[in-house]
Amino acid sequence: MKVILMGVLLGLLFLSQFSFAADQASLDKGKRLYLANCIQCHNRDPNLKGSMGPEVVDAPLEVMYSKVMTGLYPAKLPAGFVPKRKSRAMRKIPKLEKDIPAIHAWVQSVKKKK
Ligand code: HEC
Numbered sequence: 285m286k287v288i289l290m291g292v293l294l295g296l297l298f299l300s301q302f303s304f305a306a307d308q309a310s311l312d313k314g315k316r317l318y319l320a321n322c323i324q325c326h327n328r329d330p331n332l333k334g335s336m337g338p339e340v341v342d343a344p345l346e347v348m349y350s351k352v353m354t355g356l357y358p359a360k361l362p363a364g365f366v367p368k369r370k371s372r373a374m375r376k377i378p379k380l381e382k383d384i385p386a387i388h389a390w391v392q393s394v395k396k397k398k
Contacts, residue, residue: 314390317383325374330391338368341395345388352387353378
């Protein structure tokens with residue numbers, strides 16, 4: 285009985301390490317892609333304004349998704365979200381589609397609490 289319990293505990297420990305590693309890998313990937321694709325205009329620190337683009341920390345995933353896929357804000361804005369700019373200067377980068385959640389997750393992971 286004790287042996288089975290130990291086995292289960294070790295299994296859980298192994299699984300939790302594994303899912304943490306997967307998570308960390310996707311945060312690292314999000315960071316790498318943000319630094320490679322976004323900081324010509326946005327700040328290296330997503331909490332701050334960049335040379336051309338605003339801070340990106342306040343945009344929900346669906347807003348980031350729309351900006352990256354189309355360059356535009358979504359037609360219907362999520363409740364409570366106010367766009368930082370009225371301009372339409374961002375260009376779309378649709379090749380990043382499947383990695384937008386990782387970029388968003390990394391940005392949220394470095395967001396400063398107000
Ligand atoms: C060519 C410059 C440029 C690049 C490259 C760029 N952006 Fe933008 N981004 C902007 C500008 C300018 C705005 C302000 C609205 C507009 O003019 O489109 C903006 C707005 C945003 C917003 C909305 C922020 C808010 O709260 O209103 C998000 C989110 C965003 N960008 C994410 C990204 C991400 C993620 C990348 C990289 C994958 C990226 N942008 C690459 C210029 C850029």
